[in-house]
Amino acid sequence: MSNFTNLAILPILLPTIAAILSVFLNKQTTITKWMTGIVVIGQMVLSFSLLIYVLLNGPIILEAGDWTAPYGIVIVADELAMLLVSTTSLIAVAAAFYGFKTISVDEQRFYYYMFFHFLIAGVSGAFLTGDLFNLFVFFEVLLMASYALIVLGGGKEQFRESVKYVLINVFSSVLFVTTIAFLYSVTGTVNMAQLAVRVGEVGQSGILMVIAIMLFVVFATKGAIFPLYFWLPKSYAVPHPVVSMLFGALLTKVGIYSILRTFTLIFGHQADFTHQLFIILGVLTIIFGVAGALSTHDIKLIIAYNIIPAVGFILIGIGVFHVTALAGAVYYLVHDMIIKAALFLLVGVIITITGTSDLRKMGGLINRYPVLGWTFFVSTLVLAGIPPFSGFIGKYLLVRGGFETGNYFALIVALLLSLLILLSVIRIFIAVFWGEETEEQKEKPTISTTGYLAPIMFLLAFSIVLGVGAEFIYPYIQYIGDTLADPSYYIENVLKE
Amino acid sequence: MRTNDLILKTTTNIIVFIILAFSFKLFLAGHNMPGGGFIGGLMTAGAIILMYLTYGLGPIKKVIRVPFTFLIALGLAIAVATGLGSFIFEQPFLSQTDGYFYLPILGKTHLATAVLFDIGVYLTVIGVTMTIILSIAEDQ
Numbered sequence: 281m282s283n284f285t286n287l288a289i290l291p292i293l294l295p296t297i298a299a300i301l302s303v304f305l306n307k308q309t310t311i312t313k314w315m316t317g318i319v320v321i322g323q324m325v326l327s328f329s330l331l332i333y334v335l336l337n338g339p340i341i342l343e344a345g346d347w348t349a350p351y352g353i354v355i356v357a358d359e360l361a362m363l364l365v366s367t368t369s370l371i372a373v374a375a376a377f378y379g380f381k382t383i384s385v386d387e388q389r390f391y392y393y394m395f396f397h398f399l400i401a402g403v404s405g406a407f408l409t410g411d412l413f414n415l416f417v418f419f420e421v422l423l424m425a426s427y428a429l430i431v432l433g434g435g436k437e438q439f440r441e442s443v444k445y446v447l448i449n450v451f452s453s454v455l456f457v458t459t460i461a462f463l464y465s466v467t468g469t470v471n472m473a474q475l476a477v478r479v480g481e482v483g484q485s486g487i488l489m490v491i492a493i494m495l496f497v498v499f500a501t502k503g504a505i506f507p508l509y510f511w512l513p514k515s516y517a518v519p520h521p522v523v524s525m526l527f528g529a530l531l532t533k534v535g536i537y538s539i540l541r542t543f544t545l546i547f548g549h550q551a552d553f554t555h556q557l558f559i560i561l562g563v564l565t566i567i568f569g570v571a572g573a574l575s576t577h578d579i580k581l582i583i584a585y586n587i588i589p590a591v592g593f594i595l596i597g598i599g600v601f602h603v604t605a606l607a608g609a610v611y612y613l614v615h616d617m618i619i620k621a622a623l624f625l626l627v628g629v630i631i632t633i634t635g636t637s638d639l640r641k642m643g644g645l646i647n648r649y650p651v652l653g654w655t656f657f658v659s660t661l662v663l664a665g666i667p668p669f670s671g672f673i674g675k676y677l678l679v680r681g682g683f684e685t686g687n688y689f690a691l692i693v694a695l696l697l698s699l700l701i702l703l704s705v706i707r708i709f710i711a712v713f714w715g716e717e718t719e720e721q722k723e724k725p726t727i728s729t730t731g732y733l734a735p736i737m738f739l740l741a742f743s744i745v746l747g748v749g750a751e752f753i754y755p756y757i758q759y760i761g762d763t764l765a766d767p768s769y770y771i772e773n774v775l776k777e
Numbered sequence: 778m779r780t781n782d783l784i785l786k787t788t789t790n791i792i793v794f795i796i797l798a799f800s801f802k803l804f805l806a807g808h809n810m811p812g813g814g815f816i817g818g819l820m821t822a823g824a825i826i827l828m829y830l831t832y833g834l835g836p837i838k839k840v841i842r843v844p845f846t847f848l849i850a851l852g853l854a855i856a857v858a859t860g861l862g863s864f865i866f867e868q869p870f871l872s873q874t875d876g877y878f879y880l881p882i883l884g885k886t887h888l889a890t891a892v893l894f895d896i897g898v899y900l901t902v903i904g905v906t907m908t909i910i911l912s913i914a915e916d917q
Contacts, residue, residue: 303847345870
């Protein structure tokens with residue numbers, strides 16, 4: 281008899297092994313590159329096969345060390361977790377291949393690959409774990425890796441922003457541990473399925489409500505939700521483009537995933553209060569994110585600010601708490617991970633070509649870089665949710681779910697604001713690609729962008745498939761939305777009652 | 778001019794062995810008594826630091842030729858390998874097993890695979906502690 285459930289740990293284990301190997305191979309950058317390429321592609325193939333298996337046959341539950349569910353650590357590879365792990369693996373492939381070309385050899389020797397693999401392992405682990413304390417541990421794994429990656433290169437700006445970034449994350453981690461301590465003293469367990477059962481029995485009143493809100497504050501800090509988003513834009517704009525892309529596509533999404541998981545599974549019992557709060561905060565998050573994106577001329581900052589409204593949309597989807605809206609939130613989450621990654625890489629290419637990140641100092645790139653220009657144009661349309669691209673389906677599902685539950689005002693505001701999202705990115709397109717070439721730019725030789733564009737095209741292809749192939753993909757996403765709306769599905773699978 | 782620290786050097790020569798022995802005892806005691814890989818590793822690192830304090834960076838580098846970053850990776854590799862064993866024996870990930878064996882000198886001994894994991898922890902803790910202290914010390 282083979283132990284099949286072990287496969288659920290592989291998306292965490294594979295990057296961990298790669299990280300350890302890349303310490304041994306630190307000096308041989310060529311070998312490390314090859315190994316990284318093979319591992320990320322292997323991870324992608326593995327994650328997608330597991331995703332297909334899970335969608336067809338139900339979740340894989342791994343009880344580590346053969347300890348049954350509420351007593352040991354469980355790894356829960358359910359449909360939502362596998363979908364997000366697969367998306368993570370796509371982003372890892374794009375980041376790895378973009379990094380080969382753009383990260384300098386010195387930076388690679390400074391254990392870049394180790395931290396890269398540990399970041400992927402941490403993110404995959406956070407998606408897969410079925411235990412609140414393990415979620416904390418995986419949060420720390422990915423945050424430790426991100427602390428190291430944010431200062432990679434050692435620029436002055438990076439040091440300043442990393443101090444803020446580390447401070448805010450250490451604070452929220454301390455709050456996370458405190459919250460888990462409270463929750464453990466009230467319920468006597470940290471296993472998510474058993475927590476859901478026990479919180480359900482007493483109906484989430486009094487102290488449990490306080491704990492729920494504390495937990496929300498923790499995840500809101502990690503996920504950059506109004507009013508806890510202030511640390512994000514600058515600290516995401518200073519590191520290397522690949523690092524910004526990993527942060528923008530993965531880190532905040534882990535925070536919003538944790539909200540999605542805990543508030544559908546564990547704390548879904550007082551929806552009048554918590555979920556109404558989510559809708560209000562979601563709208564405010566969109567407003568402030570869009571305002572930030574329109575306020576600056578720095579193209580990297582514009583994209584960094586654009587992370588915030590996307591988180592707001594997903595939060596509204598959770599707040600609406602309706603099967604269609606939950607499916608919309610999941611759809612939007614996957615769409616946003618992919619497109620943010622593509623946009624950060626595109627901005628990285630533009631900065632490499634022009635040598636500046638100021639909108640006002642660029643222009644006329646479309647003459648020499650037509651493919652880059654039109655790729656950027658397509659990604660702005662994807663981001664803003666123009667049909668037939670993927671952003672449209674997610675927003676459409678959110679709006680439909682919202683209207684069915686009577687949240688007209690919030691969703692109309694959200695939709696109107698998404699026009700401003702389009703404005704903020706199309707502003708980059710107009711300023712960078714249209715108009716006359718600047719004097720400085722004319723003197724520079726044309727760079728071959730094929731190597732840069734291949735990973736971006738790879739991501740965009742998935743983004744377009746997600747939109748154009750919606751008819752094929754949507755039933756599965758709706759199925760994930762259904763499983764989220766019904767906590768007993770998760771509980772029965774984990775606790776096997 | 779270097780000061781003559783004869784007393785420090787002589788006492789260090791003796792004390793280091795006692796600390797190393799004690800740290801190793803703590804490491805092995807982890808299963809049934811307070812102790813384990815973490816505290817054992819920290820104490821071993823403490824002994825190594827005492828040698829560095831007494832003899833300086835140069836001489837000790839000639840004695841201990843293993844780079845400490847390598848130790849971190851080695852420890853992690855051992856810890857992960859104990860998990861990978863579960864793939865070979867077709868058990869759930871990180872399953873542990875133990876048993877009583879009759880060894881030539883020690884007699885009836887209780888051996889558990891959890892110790893293998895602890896060796897990983899032990900090496901990683903030594904590696905991390907020494908890397909932190911030495912990279913601060915070597916920074917000019």
